[in-house]
Amino acid sequence: MSRPDHNRTFRLLAGYIYRDPRLLIRSLLLLLLATALDVVGPLLAKIYIDDYLLTGDLRWQLILQLLLIYLLCQLGAGAFRYLQALSFTKMALNAVTDIRKRAFARVMRLPMRYFDHARTGQLVSRITNDTEAIKDLYVQFLSNVLGNAVMLLGILVAMALLDLTLMMIALALVPAVITIIYLYQRLSGPAVAQSRVQRAEINGSLNESIGGMAVIQASNQSERFLRHFGQINDHYYRSRLRTVFASGLLLRPAIDLLSITTTVGILWLFGQQVVAGVAEIGVLYAFLNYMARFTEPLAEITQRFNLYQQAMVAGDRVAKLLDEPEARYGEQQAQLDNGSMTLTGLSFGYLPAKTVLHDIDLKVPDGGFYAIAGHTGSGKSTLLSLLLGFYPAPRGSVLIGGSDIHDLAQSALRHGIGLILQEPFVLADSVRANIDMGRGLSEQQVQSAARKAHLHQAILQLPQGYATTLGEGGLRLSTGQRQQLIIARALAGEPRILLLDEATANIDSETEQVVQQALARLRGEITIIAVAHRLSTIKQADHIVLLSHGRISEQGDHRQLMALEGGTYRAMYELQQQAARIEAIND
Structure with missing residues (x-):
């Protein structure tokens, strides 16, 4: 020692x-x-x-x-x-x-x-x-x-x-x-x-x-x-x-x-x-x-x-x-005025000797609904981390709203990009505090975000409504409602870009449909990039990108990818559909 x-x-x-x-x-x-x-x-x-x-x-x-x-x-x-x-x-x-x-x-x-x-x-x-x-x-x-x-x-x-x-x-x-x-x-x-x-x-x-x-x-x-x-x-x-x-x-x-x-x-x-x-x-x-x-x-x-x-x-x-160095951000404080994203030659690895993403080229228009799919370990969540500026990419560039991500200040990134994770992070506080997250939002803004996430009626049925304390981990809500709460929290900040990382992985089919309805209402208003293992959630996306071992192997909309003979996306989708039919028969 x-x-x-x-x-x-x-x-x-x-x-x-x-x-x-x-x-x-x-x-x-x-x-x-x-x-x-x-x-x-x-x-x-x-x-x-x-x-x-x-x-x-x-x-x-x-x-x-x-x-x-x-x-x-x-x-x-x-x-x-x-x-x-x-x-x-x-x-x-x-x-x-x-x-x-x-x-x-x-x-x-x-x-x-x-x-x-x-x-x-x-x-x-x-x-x-x-x-x-x-x-x-x-x-x-x-x-x-x-x-x-x-x-x-x-x-x-x-x-x-x-x-x-x-x-x-x-x-x-x-x-x-x-x-x-x-x-x-x-x-x-x-x-x-x-x-x-x-x-x-x-x-x-x-x-x-x-x-x-x-x-x-x-x-x-x-x-x-x-x-x-x-x-x-x-x-x-x-x-x-x-x-x-x-x-x-x-x-x-x-x-x-x-x-x-x-x-x-x-x-x-x-x-x-x-x-x-x-x-x-x-x-x-x-x-x-x-x-x-x-x-x-x-x-x-x-x-x-x-x-x-x-x-x-x-x-x-x-x-x-x-003495540990803090995360470094740029100095451009202006809020994002559009949600376009451009990735050029993007490569990244958590360790210098092991590259996770290889030469990713992708252009996402403002208001587009793009989906990222792929097997476990293909680099989906890593790509979202780079879009959030959590890690600096050693090679390639990421443009958000036309500006290099390294030039954007932390406030511009965090206000401009909303994140919904697979595991909901819920404070042991009231519903209102969980949606507001200390941003000083008005009651109208909080309720508007809850309505967009299709959670408003469920909140009104709680004992104290929006003032109800949820307990540690949000135990007073169901798994699906906790995910809807996180969606409401992200939407309350009125972001220009919404990132979803396996947001429907732990919810049932009924709640998944509610999440799909919420995303459908937002379509065209903000840019949506959804990482999903459950392909039924993203089949309505404008563009689907399939990652394999950190590279883009297939891309297109659902119809185009299903038309590819021997395509990986088609095989994954058909396999999931077959599993869903078997599960429905057993039920």
């Missing part, structure tokens, strides 16, 4: 530290005040022991004043630390909120090629778990380390005021702790990085398993998926165990050992001073008090390096996502 790029993570996080200078200065001032008041306590105790207790000067007014000052210092230190913690938490939440928004925005703008290999669970893990780990970097690590570092500095200054020689002994702890932290990073870094990857794998496996539960159970694959999840979980367990081992070996136990050794050294030197007759009991008490406070910040700092490792790995994963 490669180590995270700390420079990339630092670049991501540094800007947020200085993003609100007033909040940062306020946090640091509160930290300094809390530390100063905290450090005063042992000095006051030293004064009480040496100047009052040992000398027998027990004037209660002075002692009471000293006690009052001590209590005020402790209360003030607690209040200032509370306010400082709030300031750092606010800084952290602001940073994480913005990073999470940026990460999600980047995912929404990534090219489709990225999603060919990305796993949904891993992306979700980056936007949720990894950004949460970055928050811990601010709250648990940055705040803690800064607070303890300032505390150490304050204690060293107070020690120096008491006894410079004893302070030098305590100071020897610092380089020893730095060495321990360095060794911990070297040992735990790869294990922490591996554990973050394995956590993302767990999320990905869960997402995949739950999403395909029906298929998994129907194919009796539950045990296999359970074993696969168990293997990932075991890998995560072992990675976490390695980090715990490194933490248990190098962090708290090592610091405690060094602390005891240093305390022994201080006691020995103080004993020498007692023999020489120059020691003060109050100084010893203050030093032992400071040593307890001195080792605790060191231990806290080393303990927090476990969070630091996780946060740096998480930050690197988020920064890497933010």
Whole structure:
């Protein structure tokens, strides 16, 4: 496992530290005040022991004043630390909120090629778990380390005021702790990085398993998926165990050992001073008090390096996502004024060595109804992806409305082209929201689109009509109605071009006829390009293009293609018709 790029993570996080200078200065001032008041306590105790207790000067007014000052210092230190913690938490939440928004925005703008290999669970893990780990970097690590570092500095200054020689002994702890932290990073870094990857794998496996539960159970694959999840979980367990081992070996136990050794050294030197007759009991008490406070910040700092490792790995994963190049579009903002399409010498492959489409030449007039047919894997859906601008074609050109597709802005493409997929994407929201899709359409526009999709009457029969919440995946609608809803959504944007990718593959014959009626009403008004495996849906098309292994093998209208002796389209159509007749007899 490669180590995270700390420079990339630092670049991501540094800007947020200085993003609100007033909040940062306020946090640091509160930290300094809390530390100063905290450090005063042992000095006051030293004064009480040496100047009052040992000398027998027990004037209660002075002692009471000293006690009052001590209590005020402790209360003030607690209040200032509370306010400082709030300031750092606010800084952290602001940073994480913005990073999470940026990460999600980047995912929404990534090219489709990225999603060919990305796993949904891993992306979700980056936007949720990894950004949460970055928050811990601010709250648990940055705040803690800064607070303890300032505390150490304050204690060293107070020690120096008491006894410079004893302070030098305590100071020897610092380089020893730095060495321990360095060794911990070297040992735990790869294990922490591996554990973050394995956590993302767990999320990905869960997402995949739950999403395909029906298929998994129907194919009796539950045990296999359970074993696969168990293997990932075991890998995560072992990675976490390695980090715990490194933490248990190098962090708290090592610091405690060094602390005891240093305390022994201080006691020995103080004993020498007692023999020489120059020691003060109050100084010893203050030093032992400071040593307890001195080792605790060191231990806290080393303990927090476990969070630091996780946060740096998480930050690197988020920064890497933010560095992914966005999909590139042209700058031509003008909306399409016609739906003509011209494809010239178009070739494309998802991999450089494997071409999916070969030299496609096609001219679609404005308002034409063109259909794309062919066996599975012939390149039908790939062709639609190129028409949508999801992938740049390495060879050939695509003209839409007379303009090169590379010159069109994203808004021009998305407003000008409507898409209807085989699997309907339905929000767990109202019917109106599913048709509107945040475009701010009027009620008349929404209902007009529903009427064009022959869905208006069915919507009125729902409990709250257009305000009815459909539930996750649109469960309150039938399969056919969900497809009609997607058609209404596409038509609501009044596109110049409508692309259908196997839009009738999962609906019954009755609903297919409704879809055909909807397309018939749109004929001539907008350009329609329909990819269909069920040829009965497209036999009324103006022109049918048959793809075979990424090449145009036949084209013409239904009558012309049926007239070709030995033609592939004719064989496919007759086979489907025969299957339909057999199905009708069995029913």
